[in-house]
Each structure stands twice: as C-alpha cells, then as structure tokens.
Amino acid sequence: MANSLPVEPTHTAEDAELWQSLKSAIAASSGFQRWRVEQLSSITTATSDEQFVRLYLLDTLETLAY
Numbered sequence: 001m002a003n004s005l006p007v008e009p010t011h012t013a014e015d016a017e018l019w020q021s022l023k024s025a026i027a028a029s030s031g032f033q034r035w036r037v038e039q040l041s042s043i044t045t046a047t048s049d050e051q052f053v054r055l056y057l058l059d060t061l062e063t064l065a066y
Contacts, residue, residue, distance in 0.1 A: 023053045
C-alpha cells in the first residue's frame, strides 16, 4: 500500500457534514480499530484520525479491487 495521501477536493457544507458522520462511523468500527493497530508501525504519514480513515478506505478499496 502506498503511504501517500490524496489531495483533498473542495466540498459543500452538506458534503462536509456527511463526511464527518461517515468518518466517525468508520473510526468507531472494530475493523478500523484493528487495522489501525496493525498499521501504526508502518504508517508514518498519517497524523490525524481523518488521515487514518482516508488511508483505511484506500487500503480497503485496493484490497477489494485486487
């Protein structure tokens, strides 16, 4: 998995509210918590919960696409 983060596009207020809700739900999930513990030693670019959620989603999508 690449450790680079994508450029964040511009969002409407509605998009931002939806993202906050989605990010909170993902961060609270057991799958995310397990993944984050497994990744803490190898991911050095993520500094916030939002960045960890983005990396988790990218990793999950890459796995599904494979």
